[in-house]
Amino acid sequence: MFVNKNALLGHPMNAMLGGWRHPDPVPDALMELPMFCRFVVAAMLAAGLLAGDACAQANYPTKPVRMIVSFAVGGPTDLVARVVAAKLSESLGQQFVVENRPGAGGNIGADMVSKAAPDGYTLLMATVSTHATNPLLYKKIPYDPVTGFTPIGQVGITPIVLVVHPSLPVTDVKGLIELIKNNPGKYSYGSSGLGSILQLCGEHFRALAGGIDYVHVPYRGSAPMMNDLVAGQIPIAFDGTPSAMPQIEAKAIRVLATGTQTRARQLPDVPTLAELGFPSFDCYTWNAIFAPPKTPEPIVKKLNEAIQKLVDDPPTFKRLQELGIDPTPKQTPAMLEALVKAELAKWAPVAKATGVQLD
């Protein structure tokens, strides 16, 4: 056979088979429980009760875990989730199955996890959209990004860069701002959609550069936007490094600055906007794993350790890097909670200034 065991571990079909073979996880699990637990479980079963929480937690996971991706198959978040799920399946000995629940900008899947049972068997691969920008931009949001989840750990971040079409007669940010100021309303910038993080970066830049007059052009996703940028249909864009890097390397577009506080790994010679006189500019996307609210501490701890271990695994680390993710080591649940709060605070004024309200 051409697939080795490791590869099969990440395969959802295998997970399903596993699930079928063990329709009821209790009997198998019983054998592996610590002595005390086994006694309690046996007693409870005898009493006609369900197995105690504490014992179920000690053994977690005993059945396949669903990792919800609230975006479409094949998108950047989906790819990250599949790499992470394959590794978690291996390290925790149960299948982590990626399940896509796209819709409403990621809110449907996030809401589903927020309302799922807090048993560690339903997790969310969250993004800056589900946990920072959507709650600020949607008129009605069915979940609370802070209290509606138990944070597990951050996986990594992806820097956003400011890029222009090479025909634009500018080579630095100062020149770009001057050009736009001298031609108010003439230039447009593309984003992956109304209310997307890319639009927020563009609007943040507009405000920090003194209210420059350039027009926002929303696309359905980053790929059609990049297509029009490379073709010169739109001259300016903010975009994540995964889709921008190939075009930068091919000189099809010109990079002017990086949006993060520190320089991007792939672009060590490109200055950050913070270096260029916009010290508060900090624009990136991130991926993190959340569980439903009130998930028991032992499960959180186990999952968090497994996620921290991802970064120590060279092939997984490399795969994430190839996808444009900078894996962030030593991430605790507390750090993730702080991140969500900080991101909400950072984007709130920008989101408000855009006037965007999504139904």
Added chain:
Amino acid sequence: MSELFSNLALGFSVAGTLNNLFFCFVGAMLGTLIGVLPGIGPLATLAMLLPITFQLPPEGALIMLAGIFYGAQYGGSTTSILINVPGESSSVVTALDGHAMAKQGRAGSALAIAAIGSFFAGCVATVLIAVAGPPLASIAQKFGAAEYFSLMVFGLVGAVVLASGSVIKAVSMIILGLLLGLVGLDVTSGQGRFTFGIPELSDGIGFVTVSLGLFGIAEIVTNLERASKHGRDEIAPVHSLMPTRQDMRESWPAILRGTFVGSLLGILPGGGAVLASFSAYTLEKKVAKDPSRFGKGAIEGVAGPESANNAAAQTSFIPMLTLGIPSNAVMALMIGAMMIQGITPGPQVMTKQPALFWGIVASMWIGNLMLVIINLPLVGMWIRLLRVPYEMLFPAIIVFCSIGIYSLNNSTTDVLFTAGFGLIGYLFVKLGFEAAPLLLGFVLGPLMEENLRRAMTISRGDPMTFIDRPISLGLLVASLALLAIVIAPSVRRTREAAFQEEG
């Protein structure tokens, strides 16, 4: 030229290794299977197989994933022709004449022509990628929002031709399709339209949901009704598995035209196989001497769209391979698969990874050859489906449709909507409305609106942008000409002949 041959030689040396031949075969075979199953598309399959490819060499991984995608275009026609349930979204129009042929006992011819047309188109499109990939990609880049809008206008005018019944009915179906296409959040304003507070509707209704409901489910309902009244539909005995000499004579110009249309639309980002098959069908009907044959088993109506969807599937690799920009979700996933392998997609793939680039190109030709070899003998097996009793066939189809629909978004709402569209489709059949113009309006409408508004935003509200840009102007002039042909009194008689109400 000699460089091309040495490149191709390199490609075949990569694709021809035993391992890669095996991956190519696995991909083609899997593709055929998911193509046959209604609703289950290549995207979900590719995503499930992605973790397996981590352990494979990059060439093998991409050859297999590519095979699944174009293989699905072969399989998609099978159920369209045999049971009038489209196996893939790009095979919806194939059902119109393909199923009519099956009822006349010509299922074998229809299936064989679909495979032969697909093979021819696949070969031509592969040569196009090899010979003219980069220049074609840069031509496609000339297509901005204004050009797209004008192309959609042209398509919409052409949509009227799709109908074989009354023009009024066709136009009202197109408008209904446009309205259905508007459902969801507006891209430019973020306002919800016709969402009725259902979050699942905020991204709009899926094409597969509408097409499987209107064609597949409605077909089953009408069949059941007819069967309960008059017994099972008479299906003429199958006389031959292979196309006759006359079939071939009628098909080959359609295959050529379909390949041409498909290759063009496939390169355009957001174009794709669905538009290609619809356009090819429209074109066939327009150039036919006797358009009234369409919908009643015209073999050109199978040959054209089936060639077009395969050509488009193949040429949609061009922007991905030469620019690193995906033109559809499947290509986005392929780019992801490349990145995980440590290959930066983009213009440099051709120069930095010649073995990979030319290996994939060569594997496409090998894959197409395998597919035609797999599919032609299968014709004999598939047509036995026609003899499967309804009480076994229909529940099976419904189950597969439901699984397929559910697998798109893991959403039960989609399954319920498909059932709803099934009922609407049944009403349409009863009232003599045709679903094909609705589907075309459904595809074109949102694209047209989005690009109109994007073009106007970029031009700062100046409508002259549609006339100032030569490609856009050309398309608008062509639309006017087409409109004139439809309205002009001198051709009215032929049009009336074309649109005569049935029975």
